[in-house]
Every structure is written in structure tokens, then in C-alpha cells.
Amino acid sequence: MDKDDGAMLTIGELSAELGLPTHILRYWETKFTELRPLQRSGNRRYYRPADVALAKRINELLNTRGFTIKGAQKELRSGAGQKAPVAEAKAAPQAPPPTASAPGNMAPLRAIRRRLAEALAAA
Template identity: 55%
Template sequence: MEKAEGAFLTISELASELDLPQHILRYWETRFTQLRPLQRSGNRRYYRPADVALVRRINHLLNVEGFTVRGAQKALADGGGEPPVAPAPKNGETAPHADLLPRLEAIRALLVRAIGE
């Protein structure tokens, strides 16, 4: 069952959405002061939409861009942690990086052949 847009997420729902263990989200709460989900009885955590967006951004900084925790903290504190916004494609155009994966796969194949020779 899908939740409505803007509904609070539990820690297990958010962890499974991001494919992360729950303890990582709890650890991030200790390292990123901006991340403060609601805690109800029994310390159940409920992530608001703003918390979910912040967790996604932290995940992107750490696991996609390769920042350290300290670097991600600084990026978020400086306001530089905002994801770049790509312009929307115009009618008939594809997204700017739509062909990126095939190009990267071709480069990888070239590198594999070069290493193998």
C-alpha cells in the first residue's frame, strides 16, 4: 500500500526506500543537527516530508557524491548542499543526461578491452 504524498514515514519505510539499514539513519541524526524526526512513545521515529528530503540529500552527498560526514555537514551548513536543478526538457527534447548510461557503458567496455590487452 502506497502512502499519500506528504505522509510521515517510519524509520523502516524510509530505510527500505533508500536501501539503507535503520541504524545508519539513527547515526545520521547524531551527526546532522538539522535532522530531527518526530519521536513518539517508545522512541518511534516519524519522518516529515522535510526530514525525508533532508535524508535523501544526505544520502546523495555521502553515497553518490562521495562526501565524508564532515564534508556533508559543511555542505549542508553552507547551503551548498542543495542538489543542482536541471532545466526541464522542452517539447520533443530528451533529458540532458538521458544518453549518459549508454555512453558510460561504452567507455567502460573500452577500458576493459584496454586493460585486457
């Protein structure tokens, strides 16, 4: 059964939508103070649309863009975390400032990830 766009989601529904286990969402609640779903009896979590959007943004920062938890926290606090990914892609192409999360610094990690994926595929 599909819900309306403005409906609250349970932790199970949100985890299925993001493709993550529920314990990851509960962990994020401890690390990102902005992520505060409603908790009802029995500690059942209900994510409002704003919470869902924030969880999707956190997921993008951590799992797509390769940020660390601290890096994602800084990105969200700085307000840069509010930009839509499409808006970032349309910005004038410039070299990113040298930081720990710059794409050039991620190349060795991506190479390791690729080799691991190849090894798992061969197994």
C-alpha cells in the same frame, strides 16, 4: 500500501526507500542536527516530508558523491547542499576548485572500489 506524498514515514519505510539499514539513519541523526524526526512513545521515529528530503540529500552526498560526514555537514551548512543535482549538472562546465572532495582526488578510491567489486564478483 503506498502513502501520500505528504505523509510521515517510519524509520523502516525510509530505510527501505533509501536502501539503507535503520541504524544508519539513527547514526545520521547524531551527526546531522538538522535531521530531527518526530519521536513518539517507545521512541518510534516519524519522518516528515522535510526530514525525508534531507535524508535523501545526505544519502546523495555520502553515498553517491563520496563526501565524508564532515564534508557533507559543511555542504549542508553552506547552503550549497540545497541545490538540486539537476541544477548542478546544467551549470557551465568548469573545473572544480581543488578541494579534498574534488573528483580528481576520488580517482584512486574509485579504482580501489572497482578492484574490490571485481574480486567479489570473481569469488
